[in-house]
Amino acid sequence: MPTERGQAGPTISEVAAEARVGRATAARTLGGYGYVSPELRARVLAAAEKLGYRANALARSMSTGVSHTLGVIVADIGNPFFAGLLRGVSDTSRARGFDVIVLSTYENLREEVAAANVLIDKRVDGVIVASAALQRDQVAHLKAALDRGIPVVLVDRAVAALDLDAVVIDNRDAARQAVEMLIAAGHRRIGFVWGPPVGEPPATRRELLAAASRNLWTDGERLRGYLDALDDAHIPFDPELVMVGPKTEERVVHEVGRMLALPDRVTAVFCTETDGMTGSLRALRAAGLSYPHDVSLVGFDDSAWAAVMDPPLTMIEQPVHQLGAKAAEVLLDILAGAEPARDMHTLRSRLIRRSSVAPPPALP
Amino acid sequence: MPTERGQAGPTISEVAAEARVGRATAARTLGGYGYVSPELRARVLAAAEKLGYRANALARSMSTGVSHTLGVIVADIGNPFFAGLLRGVSDTSRARGFDVIVLSTYENLREEVAAANVLIDKRVDGVIVASAALQRDQVAHLKAALDRGIPVVLVDRAVAALDLDAVVIDNRDAARQAVEMLIAAGHRRIGFVWGPPVGEPPATRRELLAAASRNLWTDGERLRGYLDALDDAHIPFDPELVMVGPKTEERVVHEVGRMLALPDRVTAVFCTETDGMTGSLRALRAAGLSYPHDVSLVGFDDSAWAAVMDPPLTMIEQPVHQLGAKAAEVLLDILAGAEPARDMHTLRSRLIRRSSVAPPPALP
DNA sequence: CCACCGCCTGATACCGGTATCAGAGTCGTG
DNA sequence: CACGACTCTGATACCGGTATCAGGCGGTGG
Numbered sequence: 062m063p064t065e066r067g068q069a070g071p072t073i074s075e076v077a078a079e080a081r082v083g084r085a086t087a088a089r090t091l092g093g094y095g096y097v098s099p100e101l102r103a104r105v106l107a108a109a110e111k112l113g114y115r116a117n118a119l120a121r122s123m124s125t126g127v128s129h130t131l132g133v134i135v136a137d138i139g140n141p142f143f144a145g146l147l148r149g150v151s152d153t154s155r156a157r158g159f160d161v162i163v164l165s166t167y168e169n170l171r172e173e174v175a176a177a178n179v180l181i182d183k184r185v186d187g188v189i190v191a192s193a194a195l196q197r198d199q200v201a202h203l204k205a206a207l208d209r210g211i212p213v214v215l216v217d218r219a220v221a222a223l224d225l226d227a228v229v230i231d232n233r234d235a236a237r238q239a240v241e242m243l244i245a246a247g248h249r250r251i252g253f254v255w256g257p258p259v260g261e262p263p264a265t266r267r268e269l270l271a272a273a274s275r276n277l278w279t280d281g282e283r284l285r286g287y288l289d290a291l292d293d294a295h296i297p298f299d300p301e302l303v304m305v306g307p308k309t310e311e312r313v314v315h316e317v318g319r320m321l322a323l324p325d326r327v328t329a330v331f332c333t334e335t336d337g338m339t340g341s342l343r344a345l346r347a348a349g350l351s352y353p354h355d356v357s358l359v360g361f362d363d364s365a366w367a368a369v370m371d372p373p374l375t376m377i378e379q380p381v382h383q384l385g386a387k388a389a390e391v392l393l394d395i396l397a398g399a400e401p402a403r404d405m406h407t408l409r410s411r412l413i414r415r416s417s418v419a420p421p422p423a424l425p
Numbered sequence: 426m427p428t429e430r431g432q433a434g435p436t437i438s439e440v441a442a443e444a445r446v447g448r449a450t451a452a453r454t455l456g457g458y459g460y461v462s463p464e465l466r467a468r469v470l471a472a473a474e475k476l477g478y479r480a481n482a483l484a485r486s487m488s489t490g491v492s493h494t495l496g497v498i499v500a501d502i503g504n505p506f507f508a509g510l511l512r513g514v515s516d517t518s519r520a521r522g523f524d525v526i527v528l529s530t531y532e533n534l535r536e537e538v539a540a541a542n543v544l545i546d547k548r549v550d551g552v553i554v555a556s557a558a559l560q561r562d563q564v565a566h567l568k569a570a571l572d573r574g575i576p577v578v579l580v581d582r583a584v585a586a587l588d589l590d591a592v593v594i595d596n597r598d599a600a601r602q603a604v605e606m607l608i609a610a611g612h613r614r615i616g617f618v619w620g621p622p623v624g625e626p627p628a629t630r631r632e633l634l635a636a637a638s639r640n641l642w643t644d645g646e647r648l649r650g651y652l653d654a655l656d657d658a659h660i661p662f663d664p665e666l667v668m669v670g671p672k673t674e675e676r677v678v679h680e681v682g683r684m685l686a687l688p689d690r691v692t693a694v695f696c697t698e699t700d701g702m703t704g705s706l707r708a709l710r711a712a713g714l715s716y717p718h719d720v721s722l723v724g725f726d727d728s729a730w731a732a733v734m735d736p737p738l739t740m741i742e743q744p745v746h747q748l749g750a751k752a753a754e755v756l757l758d759i760l761a762g763a764e765p766a767r768d769m770h771t772l773r774s775r776l777i778r779r780s781s782v783a784p785p786p787a788l789p
Numbered sequence: 790c791c792a793c794c795g796c797c798t799g800a801t802a803c804c805g806g807t808a809t810c811a812g813a814g815t816c817g818t819g
Numbered sequence: 820c821a822c823g824a825c826t827c828t829g830a831t832a833c834c835g836g837t838a839t840c841a842g843g844c845g846g847t848g849g
Binding site for chain 4: 120122
Binding site for chain 1: 796797798799800801803804805806
């Protein structure tokens with residue numbers, strides 16, 4: 062007769078009873094440890110099969126202290142960048158027998174703290190986080206995990222205040238290359254979309270950098286790369302050419318529109334996110350301008366769309382899947398006993414040259 | 426002095442000891458149940474604060490039997506459609522105090538079964554699944570969850586063999602509307618990208634439908650919608666105009682190229698996925714043709730890119746976030762005690778008319 | 790023939806919570 | 820003054836696994 066509990070599946074005790082053996086013997090066979098004679102083993106296996114036994118992972122974690130689960134904290138699952146990264150994490154985790162819990166923070170530090178607590182409470186074995194934290198006083202939630210013996214690996218974004226393994230790309234260098242290409246084509250008025258989300262446009266370069274380092278790490282790095290390229294070419298920095306304010310596509314349309322309406326208007330735009338690119342494209346259309354003839358364009362995060370645009374867009378491709386896979390690998394290795402290297406693992410991005418960059422038009 | 430265990434955070438017993446009260450009293454205060462005098466409560470709270478106590482969610486789940494966790498099974502987290510859907514699920518779950526575990530199957534039924542087992546083992550309270558299962562003999566893994574008292578809600582894809590709540594859009598109707606629009610513009614040679622992934626192109630309409638119903642539910646529905654529109658307009662079905670084979674962008678380029686090279690070539694293409702659209706665009710360019718002049722285009726799954734293409738693309742927008750949010754809502758309501766309605770919850774999709782549809786060119 | 794040894798099994802403590810319940814302590818009342 | 824009622828606390832069983840360990844049983848050697 063089948064189990065009489067109806068709900069919630071049979072337990073090891075019920076399997077043991079069905080097989081007429083002790084609980085410990087059933088546990089040994091089903092758990093795959095200790096010794097059990099072939100005869101009893103067969104009886105237990107048959108009973109388990111018959112009752113449809115599945116081990117309770119919660120109970121197992123309780124007594125072993127490991128959950129075979131990784132926690133991942135990202136800004137937004139809905140963003141294709143993080144979606145791809147997550148796929149990398151989950152592919153390699155699954156392959157090594159680990160499940161994944163994903164939490165989104167929407168770039169909100171308060172949410173990130175809550176997420177870290179959820180993962181601590183659920184006793185995940187390790188955490189991968191694309192953190193919005195930068196300053197020393199913003200990392201208590203990650204320290205809390207570390208203190209409890211939960212290893213943490215950073216991904217996409219380094220956190221200077223924390224000496225941890227981080228898997229990233231060289232954002233600064235990628236941005237510099239892109240802007241250098243624009244400069245090489247003859248551009249001197251190059252817009253930067255998007256900068257830090259501050260209220261007032263920073264008047265000086267120093268103020269801008271300060272604002273940037275109060276915000277997202279990747280954004281700050283990309284801004285530095287933009288500045289590097291300008292400096293190398295002795296092009297003076299113009300605060301009017303960097304977008305500030307909320308990071309929405311609407312805002313981009315407005316800001317790029319403004320840069321396009323300047324007396325000494327922008328002849329190229331560098332976008333650090335895909336929304337920046339679509340917004341710029343809309344602003345261009347609204348101004349009745351076309352690329353690459355009137356304005357050249359380069360952006361971050363390649364996609365199938367960028368390649369089918371007419372003309373196709375020059376883009377920086379990030380190794381999204383690899384970023385996630387490597388982060389998982391580093392974390393899993395630590396869990397397997399490796400000493401944390403506390404290194405910066407820098408993956409290669411790639412500038413894909415297509416047809417959205419041309420020399421600037423002869424302006425009146 | 427702080428806890429001496431170093432690892433793994435303090436337990437309720439340690440907090441109780443620190444506060445010099447019984448374990449049960451500490452548990453009552455921290456768990457927020459039963460009665461505790463204000464004085465002891467304050468002592469316990471202070472001790473917990475001091476030691477940095479966090480409840481072990483695993484232990485709690487063990488004894489209460491609920492985990493406050495939902496499991497979600499989707500085809501691919503990397504796909505923007507599912508990423509958006511997941512965001513919907515996770516937003517409403519979090520708001521109601523539930524965490525989410527996500528598993529990807531890559532349309533592989535074997536992976537789907539493994540995913541269901543993981544969720545059962547982890548004792549999730551409920552499951553949301555975009556299932557690749559269709560036939561009666563493919564749903565054992567979902568039945569297993571149901572048998573254990575874990576409610577299941579289907580999303581994006583209905584499963585006829587299972588009488589469950591399902592949150593979907595009317596794929597058939599959406600496809601019909603799109604194709605009707607093409608027909609209204611004068612088209613009679615309309616390509617369908619993509620059809621079922623079979624080896625041999627089905628020679629007859631019956632064979633095609635049979636192949637479709639052996640595969641993904643959404644694909645079958647969209648194909649039926651295409652056929653509906655053709656029938657209504659008395660346009661004969663031509664098997665040469667439906668793509669079969671593996672669902673990759675490469676394959677689309679090849680197949681659409683073929684349809685474009687036909688003596689009586691295609692003058693419009695209807696795409697059921699975003700990869701179908703980007704692939705078609707590449708095929709068009711390769712053939713030296715442009716839209717909407719030479720070929721009209723309509724596709725599924727709107728995105729920011731579709732709006733900034735030149736000309737902008739006419740697209741069917743799915744309420745991705747809402748799909749996920751509604752599925753979570755239905756599931757959470759069942760968990761809160763509501764009787765499962767076992768209904769089909771059909772959400773509205775929207776045909777966004779932009780500029781990729783025009784009358785067919787006068788062909789020689 | 791008994792002692793000893795190794796093989797195998799089942800009893801049991803434990804993980805960290807929840808939930809029940811007995812009983813200590815306080816107070817009011819007959 | 821004693822007793823019942825009520826308030827509050829802590830002991831304890833339990834959830835479903837893991838892991839340790841005592842002891843039963845059969846075989847071998849003295």
